[in-house]
Amino acid sequence: MKRHLLLFLCMISISVFSQELIDSTNVALIDTAITEMQHSGIVLNVCDTPNDDGTSITIKWDINDSLKGYLMDIHRIHGECDTAIALDMNPEKGIHTDNMVHGGTNYMYYALFKKDDIVKKTDNSLPVKAIGQWFNKERFDSFIVLLLIAGAFAWFIYLAKKGKSFYIRKIAGLDAVEEAVGRSTEMGKPIMYLLGIGYVTDIPTIAGLTILGRVAKKAAEYDTRIMVPSYDPVVMTTAQEVVKEAFTEAGRPDAYRKEDTMYITQDQFGYAAGVDGMMMREKPGAIFLQGLFFAESLILAETGYSIGAIQIAGTTETAQLPFFVAACDYTLIGEEMMAASVYLEREPLMLGSIVAEDLIKIIIVFVLIIGFILGLLGHGFKIGFFTDMFEWLVRII
Amino acid sequence: MITIGIWIAAGLTLCIYSFLYKDNPFYKFAESFYVGISAGYWLIYTYAYVIQPMLIEPIRNRGEFVLLIPAFFGLIMLSRWVPKIAWLSRWSIAFMVGIGAGLGVTGYIQGFLIPQIQATILPITGFNITSLNNLIIIVGVITTLLYFYFSKEHKGILGWTSRIGITFIMIAFGASFGYTVMARISLLIGRFYFLIYDWIIPIFG
Numbered sequence: 001m002k003r004h005l006l007l008f009l010c011m012i013s014i015s016v017f018s019q020e021l022i023d024s025t026n027v028a029l030i031d032t033a034i035t036e037m038q039h040s041g042i043v044l045n046v047c048d049t050p051n052d053d054g055t056s057i058t059i060k061w062d063i064n065d066s067l068k069g070y071l072m073d074i075h076r077i078h079g080e081c082d083t084a085i086a087l088d089m090n091p092e093k094g095i096h097t098d099n100m101v102h103g104g105t106n107y108m109y110y111a112l113f114k115k116d117d118i119v120k121k122t123d124n125s126l127p128v129k130a131i132g133q134w135f136n137k138e139r140f141d142s143f144i145v146l147l148l149i150a151g152a153f154a155w156f157i158y159l160a161k162k163g164k165s166f167y168i169r170k171i172a173g174l175d176a177v178e179e180a181v182g183r184s185t186e187m188g189k190p191i192m193y194l195l196g197i198g199y200v201t202d203i204p205t206i207a208g209l210t211i212l213g214r215v216a217k218k219a220a221e222y223d224t225r226i227m228v229p230s231y232d233p234v235v236m237t238t239a240q241e242v243v244k245e246a247f248t249e250a251g252r253p254d255a256y257r258k259e260d261t262m263y264i265t266q267d268q269f270g271y272a273a274g275v276d277g278m279m280m281r282e283k284p285g286a287i288f289l290q291g292l293f294f295a296e297s298l299i300l301a302e303t304g305y306s307i308g309a310i311q312i313a314g315t316t317e318t319a320q321l322p323f324f325v326a327a328c329d330y331t332l333i334g335e336e337m338m339a340a341s342v343y344l345e346r347e348p349l350m351l352g353s354i355v356a357e358d359l360i361k362i363i364i365v366f367v368l369i370i371g372f373i374l375g376l377l378g379h380g381f382k383i384g385f386f387t388d389m390f391e392w393l394v395r396i397i
Numbered sequence: 398m399i400t401i402g403i404w405i406a407a408g409l410t411l412c413i414y415s416f417l418y419k420d421n422p423f424y425k426f427a428e429s430f431y432v433g434i435s436a437g438y439w440l441i442y443t444y445a446y447v448i449q450p451m452l453i454e455p456i457r458n459r460g461e462f463v464l465l466i467p468a469f470f471g472l473i474m475l476s477r478w479v480p481k482i483a484w485l486s487r488w489s490i491a492f493m494v495g496i497g498a499g500l501g502v503t504g505y506i507q508g509f510l511i512p513q514i515q516a517t518i519l520p521i522t523g524f525n526i527t528s529l530n531n532l533i534i535i536v537g538v539i540t541t542l543l544y545f546y547f548s549k550e551h552k553g554i555l556g557w558t559s560r561i562g563i564t565f566i567m568i569a570f571g572a573s574f575g576y577t578v579m580a581r582i583s584l585l586i587g588r589f590y591f592l593i594y595d596w597i598i599p600i601f602g
Contacts, residue, residue, distance in 0.1 A: 102459075139503070139507070141511065142503055142506050142507050142511065145506050145510065145511065146502065146503065146506060149502075149506070166548060167548055167549065167550070168547050168548060169547050169548070169549065169550050169551060171547075199493075199497075200490065200493050200494055200497060201493055201494070201496060201497025201500070201501075202497065202501075203497070203498070203501045203505075206494060206497065206498065233474075234474070234489075234490065234493060237474065237477060237486055237490060238490050238494070240477075241487065241490070263436075264432060264436075265432045265435040265436040265439065266435070266436070266439040267431075267432075267435030267436075267438070267439060269431075270431050270432050270434075270435035270436070271432075273413070273427075273428045273431050273432060274428060274431075274432040276416070276428070277420070277424070277425065277428045280420040281420070298581075318569070318573065319573055319577060321570055321573075322570035322571070322573050322574035322577070323574070323577075325567075325570055326574065333566065334545070335545045336545070339547050354547050354548055355548045357547075358546050358547060358548045358549075361542050361543075361545065361546060362546075364510075364514060364542060365539050365542055365543065367514060367518075368514070368517050368518065368535060368538060368539055369539065371517070371518035371519075371535075372518075372521070372535050375518070375519060375520040375521050375531075376520075376521045378520065379520035379521060379522045379523075380520075380521045380522060380523055380528070390518075390520065393518060394515075394518055397511070397514055397515050397518060
């Protein structure tokens with residue numbers, strides 16, 4: 001339980017407060033500096049931009065009537081270096097953010113107001129440093145939602161660990177995994193597994209890698225070759241590890257061929273051309289397209305279809321799913337792909353996370369139904385109380 | 398020089414299109430050429446736009462030695478060449494997968510979940526087109542969400558609501574399919590335009 005609590009806290013701190021942290025001891029010393037300019041009667045408020053990662057400074061000013069019709073330049077001074085950061089601005093804007101600063105470095109600013117031959121210069125501001133904040137207060141709503149989601153996950157995983165059994169409904173495409181591997185084996189053809197053009201940090205790629213483990217294990221059991229042409233070198237390395245582990249789990253580490261998980265290229269259509277060529281030459285009996293796909297999806301799926309391979313696709317990219325539905329035998333739509341790994345493994349902890357997700361969906365459906373009823377009664381039947389309630393709901397969300 | 402470039406581009410385009418007939422040596426040449434060129438290009442690109450400006454220059458010019466930590470994690474990826482220490486590369490992979498999953502949580506909450514809820518709480522103002530549109534959106538989102546409910550069998554109310562949900566999904570796919578096919582046809586037209594106006598017509602004057 002302590003480990004889970006620690007993991008939970010780490011996730012929150014990584015995801016919500018993913019700001020670059022800069023020496024926090026300086027925060028109190030030089031968080032904000034306000035400088036008043038004398039000559040033009042303009043007050044420049046120069047301060048560190050709040051809720052950021054310490055890479056910007058905000059400059060604010062109030063324009064007076066005597067400077068109407070002037071154009072404004074803002075200059076940044078760092079040591080001996082004087083750089084114009086904004087040219088010919090309309091001064092009525094009242095605010096400018098300098099996003100080209102380094103955290104922890106002192107900068108000064110001044111402004112020039114220009115009209116015909118008249119130039120009015122303000123004094124230099126006091127030195128200001130950009131400071132990274134630990135907390136982004138603008139993301140507080142996300143923090144609350146994250147707490148609810150993480151709490152639901154923790155609770156159902158706890159129940160699963162206690163031995164409570166959970167149900168997961170049938171996912172059609174996944175029952176075909178064994179059929180596809182078996183078909184390839186009978187035909188004496190290899191299996192091709194494509195993870196798309198995502199990186200290892202993309203959630204669909206991670207889900208695709210999980211399904212790869214299961215498919216590779218089946219392939220090892222059936223003594224069938226599995227090829228994984230990859231777009232990204234890190235994904236390739238991860239896929240090699242996954243396939244190797246699956247072959248070891250199946251008791252066939254000797255059958256593992258490292259060279260079958262290969263790098264093609266990091267160019268989208270270069271990858272598509274390379275994989276198409278491999279499909280035509282190797283003629284795999286089954287093709288799995290599980291991961292993040294973009295415009296190359298139809299090129300790959302059509303080629304797979306033309307060689308008569310059984311194809312099982314899955315992605316979260318809604319623009320590409322129609323092509324998979326049209327060209328593949330089975331398609332895992334969006335979250336079905338995420339649930340796939342749970343369905344295949346039936347591990348209690350992962351089942352717990354699926355139940356937690358479902359609970360969150362029910363909460364969302366509940367909120368939407370309340371919103372619909374309030375909207376109908378408030379705006380449709382013009383009942384003031386419900387109109388106010390509807391507006392309140394919109395505001396809090 | 399431009400003419401040579403046009404001839405190369407036109408030749409390679411035809412080599413790639415020859416795949417529509419069947420796999421052949423011309424396609425194989427174009428494919429290998431493309432894959433090789435792009436792999437080389439990305440190698441140089443990564444050095445010029447990642448390693449040079451994000452690692453070498455900050456260390457050399459600004460003394461940001463903290464960047465040696467990610468550089469170390471990058472270097473141990475190369476340990477896969479030496480089987481005895483290949484396990485070191487797992488550190489980098491674990492780090493990247495962990496960061497991806499962690500950042501993905503807030504990314505999805507902020508980028509998809511909350512905006513989708515906001516965009517679905519819509520008023521029904523009476524018998525008009527806007528209200529009908531809003532009603533379709535509300536019903537579509539709710540039933541589609543219920544289609545992705547996994548921990549209960551799709552029978553009874555859940556069964557028919559999820560069937561409505563998958564119908565909405567398929568209608569959306571149909572619209573998306575048509576839209577994207579149109580975009581692809583415009584790409585094809587662009588390629589034919591190149592072949593005809595930049596290549597064939599200048600040949601015949």
